[in-house]
Each structure stands twice: as C-alpha cells, then as structure tokens.
Amino acid sequence: MHNLYLIIAIGGQRALLPAACVESVVEVTEITSVPCAPPHVRGLFALRSRVLTVIDPLPALGERRASDHGDQAVIVHVDGHLYAMLVDDVDDVVVIDGAPAAPRALLSPGWASHTEGALELDGEPLLLIDVATIIAGPLDLAA
Template structure:
C-alpha cells in the first residue's frame, strides 16, 4: 500500500486519516451553533465562501466533547457526498506514506474507535489506527443504521 496518510491527534491519540480524503487543513476561528443538531455536530463555519459542517471528532467517537470555547480549532476539511465538513482534531502532525495495508486491530478499543476504525497501518512513525472519515461524520448515528 502506497497511500498517503495524514497524522492527527484525537482525544490524545495519534491516528491516521486517508490523505486522499482531506482537501485541506485549516484553523477555524468562527463556529456558529446549530440548534437541534446531533451532538457530534459542533456547528457551522465558513471557508472560502463555503459553508462547512463542523464535526467534533471526540464526540463522534463517544470520548466526550471538545472545548470549542477557544478562538482557534484545528480541523481537516473533507468532502463526502457533495457536502464539506471540518473535522475538529486536537492537532495535525504530518503526512506519511502507509507501508502496509490495514490489518485488524488486536486490542480492545472503545465502541467509538471500533466503529470508526479501518484497522492498523504501519508507517515510518510506527503503527497507527486508520480512521474512516465517513464514520466520523456519521457519529453514533451510524450504529442505529
């Protein structure tokens, strides 16, 4: 596997997102709450005249809520089914090459990680959990479907 991966930190855990799914990495400075939105939707933000639905990755993974009271939040911008999303992460590190195909995870993880996991991928940075962007966007709603 020669795919590129974006290393991010979510809830203190270093994980990988498929770089091909990520349009850009940004710092969000405005977050508008959305009444009656599902809990993992932190709100809306704008980027280059585009409206982004902002996803709280911690909440999507059932790991509590991200503190969104600060002025700036790092996010990975992705597109899924014609809609643009900003995935709030703790930090963005680097882009690396996957040295293996995803392998099954051989450890117990929380239900959120298990739902969003595509498996473990070897990189020059060591083994990283590959996270499914669509599962982050769907949040716990994916379990009900």
C-alpha cells in the first residue's frame, strides 16, 4: 500500500515514514561507535545476528540532539541495506490518501532537503521523511 505511513517523532517534530521501507521498530540497547564516521552515523548495533548502521537523523536535518538518544529505532531498508534510524517516539501506522503537498510553513534547510512534502492527518500537517536522503546524511558535511 502506497498510502500507509508510520508516525514518528524526531527532535520533537512529528513526521511520517513510508511504511513500505519500514521493517520493524526495536529498542537499541548498545551502540558501538565507529571512528571517523560522519556525524549522522552514531555507530553499529547488533540485531538478530546482523550488524546495522545506526543513523541519527538530527545531524542530517541540521539540528543537535539536546540529550543522548532514546532507545527506539525504526529499522528501515534503503537500496537493499538495513539501517537503524533513531527516533524519539513511534506513534501509529496510518492510512493517508493523496500525494504529498508542499509544506505550508517555511522549513529549515535541513528539513526542506530531507522531506518529500507534507501530508495532512486530522488537520495536522506531517512532514514525509525522505528516508534515503536521511541515510545519506547532511548535504554539506563541511557545515
């Protein structure tokens, strides 16, 4: 179903992930750091005998995490690989009909470059996260 989405929160902002790229939601207990990794790569995490790269979306969005990460991650697949994307909260799976529209508010450059638009749920606009660009990281790593 192309109109099925997972509601999450990143940096206090509620947003959507396409359910088609979501494998599961897990608790991350121990992250092993990776030397010289870009800022959005928090490290590695073992899940069911597989090693996954842990992605913190906030650096890609141009934001800083106020405290250490929570313990929830959404396991997403991009280009045949699995990643653990840290989130503040996971809310629900919902069906939203229609195509994403341009957001009604001015977004920061990070959010603008990592979203596919906005969808409305019960009168609330929710940004649709472009998972592949979040995994790729900040557009300008020198910033």
